[in-house]
Amino acid sequence: MPRIKSQLPEVEEKIPNPYLPLPAKIILMKRETHDCFLIRLDIKTKYEPGQFFQVSLPLIGEAPISVASYSPDYLDLNIREVGNVTNALAKLKKGDTLYIRGPYGKGYPMEKFFGKDLILVGGGSGVAPLKGIISYVEKHKQNFGNVSLFFGFRTPDDILFKDDIKQWSKAYQMHLTVDSNPKKVKLACDVCFITNVVEKAKLDNDNTVVFVCGPPVMMNITIGYLKAKGFKEDQIYISTERLMQCALGICGHCMIHGKYTCLDGPVFRFDEISKYKE
Amino acid sequence: MLKINKLSLPDFLTDIMRYNELVAPIKTDESRFEVVKDVTKIQLDLHTYFPAKKFFFKKHQTLYEYKNNKLSVPEIQPDKKQRVMVGLKRCDLNSIKRQDIMFTKDTKDPYYIEERERTILIGYQCKAPVDEYCFCSSMDLGDYYDLMLYEKDDAYLVEIGSEKGRNFVDRYRKYFWDTDAFLRPEDRRVETNLQLNKKDISQYYDHPLWKKLVDQCFSCAACVTLCPSCYCFDIYDECDAKLCNSETKRNWASCQLQCFTKVAGGHIFRQTRDARFKHRIYHQLQYFKERHGINLCTGCGRCIRGCPTRINFVNALNEMQ
Numbered sequence: 001m002p003r004i005k006s007q008l009p010e011v012e013e014k015i016p017n018p019y020l021p022l023p024a025k026i027i028l029m030k031r032e033t034h035d036c037f038l039i040r041l042d043i044k045t046k047y048e049p050g051q052f053f054q055v056s057l058p059l060i061g062e063a064p065i066s067v068a069s070y071s072p073d074y075l076d077l078n079i080r081e082v083g084n085v086t087n088a089l090a091k092l093k094k095g096d097t098l099y100i101r102g103p104y105g106k107g108y109p110m111e112k113f114f115g116k117d118l119i120l121v122g123g124g125s126g127v128a129p130l131k132g133i134i135s136y137v138e139k140h141k142q143n144f145g146n147v148s149l150f151f152g153f154r155t156p157d158d159i160l161f162k163d164d165i166k167q168w169s170k171a172y173q174m175h176l177t178v179d180s181n182p183k184k185v186k187l188a189c190d191v192c193f194i195t196n197v198v199e200k201a202k203l204d205n206d207n208t209v210v211f212v213c214g215p216p217v218m219m220n221i222t223i224g225y226l227k228a229k230g231f232k233e234d235q236i237y238i239s240t241e242r243l244m245q246c247a248l249g250i251c252g253h254c255m256i257h258g259k260y261t262c263l264d265g266p267v268f269r270f271d272e273i274s275k276y277k278e
Numbered sequence: 279m280l281k282i283n284k285l286s287l288p289d290f291l292t293d294i295m296r297y298n299e300l301v302a303p304i305k306t307d308e309s310r311f312e313v314v315k316d317v318t319k320i321q322l323d324l325h326t327y328f329p330a331k332k333f334f335f336k337k338h339q340t341l342y343e344y345k346n347n348k349l350s351v352p353e354i355q356p357d358k359k360q361r362v363m364v365g366l367k368r369c370d371l372n373s374i375k376r377q378d379i380m381f382t383k384d385t386k387d388p389y390y391i392e393e394r395e396r397t398i399l400i401g402y403q404c405k406a407p408v409d410e411y412c413f414c415s416s417m418d419l420g421d422y423y424d425l426m427l428y429e430k431d432d433a434y435l436v437e438i439g440s441e442k443g444r445n446f447v448d449r450y451r452k453y454f455w456d457t458d459a460f461l462r463p464e465d466r467r468v469e470t471n472l473q474l475n476k477k478d479i480s481q482y483y484d485h486p487l488w489k490k491l492v493d494q495c496f497s498c499a500a501c502v503t504l505c506p507s508c509y510c511f512d513i514y515d516e517c518d519a520k521l522c523n524s525e526t527k528r529n530w531a532s533c534q535l536q537c538f539t540k541v542a543g544g545h546i547f548r549q550t551r552d553a554r555f556k557h558r559i560y561h562q563l564q565y566f567k568e569r570h571g572i573n574l575c576t577g578c579g580r581c582i583r584g585c586p587t588r589i590n591f592v593n594a595l596n597e598m599q
Binding site: 251 | 341342344349351380381384385386387388509510511512513514517521524526528531533539540541542543545547557560561564565568569
């Protein structure tokens with residue numbers, strides 16, 4: 001029978017299934033804190049800092065996880081045990097297989113920031129996507145000016161990437177805080193909110209971009225302080241969290257007013273979504 | 279122009295049924311589109327309570343299976359018959375256009391496309407609004423069909439809308455007659471009493487009148503289930519009793535429920551009923567338009583008709599100053 005022409009766009013005979021994930025092997029499994037761990041996957045896909053992958057385990061489900069690395073040879077995912085899928089992922093070992101599809105979304109448009117100073121403000125597991133930026137900066141060091149890091153965690157036990165932080169402290173201006181110190185351990189960092197440090201810090205808003213990622217409250221307060229220091233909304237990039245199920249811009253869960261977090265985000269320039277209250 | 283005589287319509291439909299799956303509006307407990315078993319039950323002019331979207335965007339769709347430690351897509355049955363849908367109203371046809379945009383334009387959804395490709399859409403032009411909830415004449419609906427039937431005297435005038443429709447007419451040529459009759463512009467539209475007067479609702483997001491509507495809402499999600507355009511869905515894994523094999527499925531979802539925006543850890547982004555209620559209206563009348571140039575809403579009125587408290591957002595929007 002000849003192919004009947006319809007109103008639908010012409011499609012190839014075999015449509016690649018956008019929902020079907022591919023298996024990926026775990027080459028490194030590292031416990032970061034009591035509830036956070038890092039999975040390194042043997043994947044050669046090209047991705048950008050700020051993008052995310054849909055990670056799934058059959059029988060359990062799928063979850064969106066943002067990338068925490070920048071490398072052509074592997075993919076790092078920093079995961080917090082907070083839901084069904086992430087709790088199950090925590091039980092995997094090196095050599096196990098999980099399923100993955102992606103990368104999805106718009107990452108940080110790093111090439112736009114060549115020649116600028118960078119300020120990274122991260123709270124808790126929000127530091128993970130920013131780690132991708134740092135990896136990128138390390139590979140393109142000559143293209144960026146000063147890099148300042150402001151990372152805050154709940155308690156000393158929650159501090160992520162401890163080894164990396166030691167390295168970063170040498171290379172960049174590093175500000176590290178913990179919200180509280182319940183075990184009264186000896187600390188090399190301040191006990192306060194990271195937002196307080198941002199408030200007090202002398203920041204030059206000229207030729208600078210700021211990346212903020214963390215819990216919604218922390219992002220709101222940080223942005224308030226930044227604005228008070230004269231930063232404009234188009235100098236601030238935030239990474240948003242939403243429930244994502246298809247990651248293809250259909251299922252609707254991640255919509256922030258008219259924008260799909262999975263297509264237009266998860267990284268937004270703040271002026272794009274600042275008028276929305278959600 | 280072509281026509282089908284009213285008297286020969288039952289024969290035509292019976293003939294279609296012989297080799298195709300015929301779907302038509304049928305009055306059962308409620309009115310809905312069903313696979314026809316008895317031609318006499320078909321009511322072409324019936325404006326169904328339930329939409330026709332379940333035939334393309336299914337309530338439950340298995341996306342892939344996990345069996346014996348392997349992921350696979352369920353085999354597509356090769357012997358599926360061609361499907362002929364008759365009695366689709368202009369609002370139904372335009373809703374199919376909206377869903378085509380979502381499932382076939384940027385992302386090619388193989389499950390939707392498979393069902394859509396094997397279907398021929400035969401429309402039926404309403405002669406009058408069904409009830410006071412129809413507001414299609416204010417929604418700028420276009421032509422989107424393979425064939426369209428216009429009732430006129432003792433016949434249905436037939437308009438061909440696509441190559442697919444033309445081939446279909448050629449196959450059943452004996453039922454179609456040439457005629458000198460022609461369609462006037464007023465034959466193509468029906469004037470509804472309810473009209474949405476606002477073209478741009480963006481400035482009314484914080485209007486105090488919303489509260490009156492939200493206070494009547496139970497968040498029961500009937501509006502979304504009955505909407506022929508709404509396309510949001512959930513994806514979840516369903517495993518067997520032995521916890522060995524699983525199916526990853528997608529189900530219809532509703533933005534009116536809190537769980538729709540609940541992330542791991544428990545945070546709900548659209549916590550208030552107010553935010554969820556407005557999200558649906560704004561998605562229908564603004565967000566979709568910003569992306570695709572047309573409203574998602576087609577003015578079929580099903581969401582008002584099926585609402586337990588008959589929340590008439592059209593009147594309310596008209597009142598907003």
